[in-house]
Amino acid sequence: MSDTILVINAGSSSIKFQLFAIAPEKQLDRRLRGQIEGIGTRPRLVASDATGQRVIDKVWGTDEVGELHHALDRLVVFLREYVGRLPVAVGHRVVHGGPEFIEPTLLNSRVLDHLQRFVPLAPLHQPNNLAPIRIVLERQPHLLQVACFDTAFHRHHSEIADRYAIPDRFYREGVRRYGFHGLSYEYIASRIPQVAPEIGDHRVVVAHLGSGASMCAQQGGKSIESSMGFTALDGLPMGTRPGQIDAGVVLYLMNEKGMSVKDVEHFLYNDCGLKGLSGISNDVRDLLSSVDPRAKLALDYFAYRIALFGGMLATALGGIDGLVFTAGIGENAPAIRRAVVARMSCFGIELSETANGKNQLRISSDASRVGCYVVPTDEELMIARHTLQMLQMQKMPKEKRA
Template sequence: MNETLLVLNTGSSSLKFQIFEEPDLTVLMSGKVTGIGDTPEMRAKLPNGRETRTSLPADTDHDRALSAVMNLIRDHDHAWRTAAVVHRVVHGGQDFAEPVVVTPEVMRRLEALIPLAPLHQPHNLAGITASARLASGAPDIACFDTAFHAGHDKLARSFALPQDMRDKGIRRYGFHGLSYEWISQVLARDYPDLHAGRVVIGHLGNGASLCALKAGVSVDTTMSMTALDGIPMGTRSGSMDPGAILYMLHDLDLGVETVQDILYERSGLKGLSGLTNDVEALLQSEDPQATFALEYFALKAAQYAAMMAVSMGGIDAVVFTGGIGEHAAPVREAILARLRFLGDFKVVVIPTNEERMMATHAKKLLRSAA
């Protein structure tokens, strides 16, 4: 019987999974459910190498998506024994800087963080709840997107707020840490000279941020207390004047839920273009608003990249990852064109692999607990 790790990466409208065989973390099976809440579809690469593509019912939610994944795994189970189910959890707050085995107390503390990551945390935790029922007997392990940034110094993690507010946990945390940690490991292996230097990593996708990596360690990042801050994203606004939010609430009388929906779901590339948050579609569009949205994104990404360079005292390389960073060359070039004034630096594109990073963490945690 082969011992395996089932890794689940639950997003706001997707569920990615990979099954890794111990001890070498060979991928036995992988796939993803996309379009949850719209037109759900499951794609998978089976143990025999065959690829499948299945439409799911329109009412498929995250719980049903996970059920479909678990059923698919059972149909192709090659005498596997699941040693653990590993989950990406976006927000670990101040309490969780390392992966942990999920207990009822851990769940309670993670649920308290839902207001800080309303697009992601509920789905992350729903995946844990569902897997506990569908894969009973295997421990659940949570890996946190905030953990890689936990070592930021006080200057990098603080807001200019009164001390009593900072004492309540209102501070900069940073996200996409599993992706940045993976990139750091790849740099150490394949580009040791860059790993030892000053690197700006752009994790650019529907969610987007930048990280200042100095000698392999995160020293600053563009997202802060929530995954709404920093550069504009697919549907999220990125940084904006807090006074504008107060204006929407007090003067336009929009209400908290409406403003939250505007900032998280109706802004970013979608809001700027008035069309879509699909970068490929925007690149192909002749609508001037599509061009405007992409130019705005590139400008802000470059401005924040320069900010990351300041945090490191210079820049030796820019690394692109994520769906946009890996595949949208015109967007990369538009960002780089605005950074040339910084002088010579190397440019590298590295695919991210959050799932393998999570499996690596889980393997280490299980070994230490044995």
């Protein structure tokens, strides 16, 4: 039986996981994909094997799986039964690594305490990302755990790209533009030379469009600029987050509407974006199927802002040779892609309606001066790769000192 690596992406009421077997030649074979959802309400474990075949679908009462540590216990039992033993390492998605953590990092209590400092910068994600790490550290302290950061891929931006126009002391304290969805962008950067070699080393704008959405300017497989900044609130409008917003709006909400800091935080993270614009839903699928004019407004605004930021990122690159769509909306919503490209036609991008409608790899027409592509992302595989590298480094013999 091969050793395995478990990848965990924990949310407030769910644990998404994937299990990879370490095959010969240090290749990674996906064995399982699943999640425990509804923790504390309607807990349910669902998992499928590499072929998509369902291997478990189990429901518990809230008294059995009421908290995260109960869910982890159930996951451990399932893995023991299905695989026969526990993984040799666990890789975690951690949204914010701050200015210090710029590469995958071995986890211990000291690192965990440091990462706790960034909770205010990613309140929807960071606490949930760190919770299972803490539990595993307590119960299996010798099990290798690796944090893979969504900010790390962007940490080599120029200082001009990183800064805000505020006094230098804040920049030195870490108030800077970080960028997010880095694991997705890193994976896309690794795939482009394989699936679209014609733009491999050229100027590429990648649009990661999901419930959380952002864009990244890449050249030569490296991040040059990102639409997101200090927190995951900036840039594109998202499912429930507003994206770019005048700071004066926040001051207005507090000074004129009497909203507290906590009120504003909840408002910006939960009540804005597509949900706020439409008054209907934060799900693009719901909005696409709706005849309500507010749904159309939200989608038009979404496409407009994506195209607007696409132009900004093309400027950062000095031009654009490729446009890539990825993530749930980017990979599966031809209407959104069509609306974005229509607004970016001034760059010489032209769609093939047939290819776009079928979610094909290349969706631009033969006449298009800029290639347009749909490349599925795989953040979990990226985490597994980093975790495997860290595992191999730990197993390397130490150099003998004279």
